[in-house]
Amino acid sequence: MRKPDRLSSQPLYQQIADDIERRISYGEFPPGSLLPSERKLAEQLGVNRSTVILAYAELRSLGIIESRTGSGTRVSKYKWGAMPKHTPNWHRYVEGGSFLPNLPFLRRIREALQKDKALIDFASGELGADLSPVKEINTLLDENHYTGYLGYDNPQGFVPLRETVVSYLKQYRGIQTTESSILITSGSQQSLYLITQCLLTPGDAVAIEDPSYCYSLPMFQSAGLRLFRLPVDSKGIRPEDVRSLYKKHRIKMVFINPNYQNPTGVVLDAKRRTELLDVASELGLPIVEDDPFSLTAYDGTPPTPLKSMDAIGSVLYIGSFSKMAASGLRVGWMVAPHSVVERLADARQQMDFGLSVVPQQVAAQFLKSKYIRPHLERLRTNLLYKRDLLIEALQKELPDLVRFSIPQGGLHLWCRIIPEVNDSKLLEEAIRHGVIFVPGSVYGSDSGYVRFTFARPKPDEIVPGISKFASALRTILG
Amino acid sequence: MRKPDRLSSQPLYQQIADDIERRISYGEFPPGSLLPSERKLAEQLGVNRSTVILAYAELRSLGIIESRTGSGTRVSKYKWGAMPKHTPNWHRYVEGGSFLPNLPFLRRIREALQKDKALIDFASGELGADLSPVKEINTLLDENHYTGYLGYDNPQGFVPLRETVVSYLKQYRGIQTTESSILITSGSQQSLYLITQCLLTPGDAVAIEDPSYCYSLPMFQSAGLRLFRLPVDSKGIRPEDVRSLYKKHRIKMVFINPNYQNPTGVVLDAKRRTELLDVASELGLPIVEDDPFSLTAYDGTPPTPLKSMDAIGSVLYIGSFSKMAASGLRVGWMVAPHSVVERLADARQQMDFGLSVVPQQVAAQFLKSKYIRPHLERLRTNLLYKRDLLIEALQKELPDLVRFSIPQGGLHLWCRIIPEVNDSKLLEEAIRHGVIFVPGSVYGSDSGYVRFTFARPKPDEIVPGISKFASALRTILG
Structure with missing residues (x-):
């Protein structure tokens, strides 16, 4: 959905209602399909929940959507003509198919990164903009x-x-x-x-x-x-x-x-x-x-x-x-x-x-x-620099709580959290603190491991990123 | 395989033997794998069959390959060390796998187009170089x-x-x-x-x-x-x-x-x-x-x-x-x-x-x-021109032997051959005559249909292409 324009003379709730109506009419949300919950949409658009409640009320009064307790808000089925018409049950199609979806953790990470561009990204397993030629x-x-x-x-x-x-x-x-x-x-x-x-x-x-x-x-x-x-x-x-x-x-x-x-x-x-x-x-x-x-x-x-x-x-x-x-x-x-x-x-x-x-x-x-030789040299030097920033930050922030071997190449540092922690709780808390990583269980390990990709964040994000991670970890350790 | 250099002072057969030996040593043809038949390799390299016989004899004398009547020429298995070693049975892996290979006709067409760059191509379903922006x-x-x-x-x-x-x-x-x-x-x-x-x-x-x-x-x-x-x-x-x-x-x-x-x-x-x-x-x-x-x-x-x-x-x-x-x-x-x-x-x-x-x-x-509007205009004009060249050529060369509707858009003409013909024989004969198309059975139709893509060949190839096709058709009709 499009974020409403706060400078527009049109009320926010009206802008939201118009955008949803347009998307429904284009088929993005077919009749019968589920719309985001009020809470979730409010978060996504950066508005108060009451604004979304108003927008949904507006659409409901037009017969475009329907809400039923317990089953959320859906696009109306019978708005669209006199005869009973059936949109394909896309939900069932999407849930079928022989190809399995991505792991929930990875989808959660992607969603969080798309939503909050300011997250410090130790999750994406790739070179940051500073390292690419x-x-x-x-x-x-x-x-x-x-x-x-x-x-x-x-x-x-x-x-x-x-x-x-x-x-x-x-x-x-x-x-x-x-x-x-x-x-x-x-x-x-x-x-x-x-x-x-x-x-x-x-x-x-x-x-x-x-x-x-x-x-x-x-x-x-x-x-x-x-x-x-x-x-x-x-x-x-x-x-x-x-x-x-x-x-x-x-x-x-x-x-x-x-x-x-x-x-x-x-x-x-x-x-x-x-x-x-x-x-x-x-x-x-x-x-x-x-x-x-x-x-x-x-x-x-x-x-x-x-x-x-x-x-x-x-x-x-x-x-x-x-x-x-x-x-x-x-x-x-x-x-x-x-x-x-x-x-x-x-x-x-x-x-x-x-x-x-x-x-x-x-x-x-x-x-x-x-260009390739100078690029590779610069890549190695900068990766080493970023690795060392990460190691120093971990040693400073969490001296007794983490353990790791020092990699001699590559983009990642594999880190064990010494006290018992729940992967999922740690990930959510870290996201709330503005930093993201990949939990070890994604790689088939037990809970309590973390993969930090130091190649991806900017050099000046590494120290603040680990400091945010450390606060998140301390928060869930209580 | 690389075509031997006819200007080199090294004999052709020796160049071929060296190239094969190099490819075997790099793993392109692992121990036990089948080499092309003498006839096929001769055709591929554009040399006499006797030259390939000499090259294979050379490699056999070095123990690098083995030939057995009825089972072709293979890379030796026991050349490579004292211990019995086993290359994976790649053949079995390649034949397995859940994903099905392309249809034989389509693989044949690809192979023919790769081998003979002079073939007039009514087969590839795409725009020719004259139509792409x-x-x-x-x-x-x-x-x-x-x-x-x-x-x-x-x-x-x-x-x-x-x-x-x-x-x-x-x-x-x-x-x-x-x-x-x-x-x-x-x-x-x-x-x-x-x-x-x-x-x-x-x-x-x-x-x-x-x-x-x-x-x-x-x-x-x-x-x-x-x-x-x-x-x-x-x-x-x-x-x-x-x-x-x-x-x-x-x-x-x-x-x-x-x-x-x-x-x-x-x-x-x-x-x-x-x-x-x-x-x-x-x-x-x-x-x-x-x-x-x-x-x-x-x-x-x-x-x-x-x-x-x-x-x-x-x-x-x-x-x-x-x-x-x-x-x-x-x-x-x-x-x-x-x-x-x-x-x-x-x-x-x-x-x-x-x-x-x-x-x-x-x-x-x-x-x-x-650029898009002028490009689309040019594309339409040129496609129409090429379609008409094709239609005129078919009407001139095969007035009583083919039937088709005239397309008002697109890249293809779908053509029925009136006398009974075998798809596979017609395709092979056409290739021998220097022209290629897609047989209708690829699209699930009965034998005796042909898809001509007039978008692909150069404008000056269309008339000679249909003339070659006509000779091929007349040859198999006898």
Whole structure:
């Protein structure tokens, strides 16, 4: 709904009533559908509840809406003509559908961020405006115009970008590949979605890290997969756990994020990497390696990817432009055997008819430009700076209440709250205090963990953000 | 594979062997995987079969590949180390997965178009380079830089584009809506995919036109839907058929493309539109209106969309930038009740984390620019010109062998071949003659229909293209 204009000569309640009537007539709220409660709408529009009560009364007197005790305020059904007419029961359609909705915590976070632009955002897992190479990307857009034909693109992705990714992977990640083994995707999320939809069948068992961002993705459940846990310790997952899950549950695939794991920040130990590849080759088991964070290595020496050590082709490698440059461009890539790339590209054609050429061209230009090295250096320096601001603030504000390991790369800090706390209460209290984060249970951990993304807030928001968080925590600890 | 360099001093077979070895070592062809047959590879690389035989012999002598009679040539399994190691059985993974592959005809067409760039393309359902406003889009990219933050975008799509689409729909399509009822998608394909995944449940019955491009989309089958047919006559579908399908099968949704229907070019009759909306409101049945072609109306007066007559909110409206401007930008939109938009946006976040901001900004700029009206005028004039070239050529080359109605808008001509022909034989013969089209059976019709997309080939390709098609047809008719 639109916030009423306080400078207008029309009363606030009348403006609200007019806006609602217009939206109903356009079909945004079809006959029979539920309108927001008076309390909620008042909060949303920043007006007194009595103003909304007046607006609803006005609409009720016109027969446009009806209120019944206990069932809220709805758009009238029989206003619209003499014959009984039925709007589809959209509610039932929305509740159906095989694809599961996002987790309630994640929807709550999105809603809170949309409503209150002043919230200090430790929740969104991406680079803040200070870290993205927006200027460089604009310069590239200036210097190189896309002049080609704007028809449907190659199903595997824009060929010049695939060629650039081949050189990039060789130079930055020690991975040897060819452009026909590359699938360009809109990011790691789409890569994972295609893998779960096209290479696995409902009922298949797969192994994921514990904790892991995979738990935050209903796509695994939507695909009907059975999830088994690989506990992450300070050296990452243990390869022998993979073998025992295979023996017990015949897992079909292993999903890991070995470099600065999301959410823990842990790097998989070098010896375990070799062992993991040995287990995979012993069992003929595919490993999906998601590697979005490695170029953020604060010391400038990213860990070696599994894929570069993968002699027999057990690893599907997923990379992305999002966490090293700009998530809003929506460009990622996958390295896989050609038959897998073809299958996934074919399915993606069915889902969205492929990617836009324009961002693919921008990503290709950036990856081979003179800007990338200075950008990465600046990114690392600034991430390290923001990490340290966060750590100092936590140590100052909550010295005895939190515990964490110090990440050496990536965007996140994984933090345990020592006293017992309820995730949901802490989140709501934090929002009331003007700060937001992701509760650990989203990643499948027990209550009492918090993921702070220090990459997202502005540097001068970190200290006040933690101070707000600390007050929120103290409030609920009583 | 890379075509060998005929100017190189290295023999062709050696270049081919080296390229294959490199690709095997990078994992493009993992141990155990099947290599192309000698004949196929020779064709693909444009060399004699004997050259490929020599290359394979070379690799066999190195133990890198193995050939067994009847089972083709495969990458060796035991070359790679002393221990028995197992590459995942990628073949089995690729054959599994719940998402169905594209239809064989469509994969064949894609393959043929990729292999032979000189094919005259009546198959790709999009605007050719002569019809897309590439220059205008480049000027806009020049004049307006995206300077905002390149973070994840709003799940419903870029707000300025949603606002522009609201004005566009009002001005060009007579549809009244608000930006909170708009979902930006990557095109009609993604809109349909989200609807089938999020609002319908496996086993649900839905009605689609016969013939219809929906048959070409395994997404309907992948979602487990039962499809029922609404025959299209010269005035479109008959509303009473919708009622009887509802009574018999409790259909949950109706998918139609009422303006210049793909593939037939038919416009749904005005009286039937009113009746259809009455049936929908009587049954509380949602109608999905896909409306990509209406602005191509050759006389400049597009048919009125169902959505603009939809008083009670039965219609989900799908529009797109693809068929009126540029398919390669990947921008489309949907108008739906807010609860539907929210559900679909939430699910899309799970699948690909939303759209790139860059093409959305370009689309918004174009839709409100001074370029759009002249572009649409030019588009209509040129489409009409190309349609007439096609009709004249068909009448001249095959006067007694084909029959068709003359479309008044859209990109396609739907053509019946009067003598009995086999779709598959005709397609293969046409490809041999240097021309390609989509066989009617892809759209669920009987054998002997052809969809010619006259929008795609260059104007000077249309007459020679039909002449090649005519020779192909005469060849198989004997």
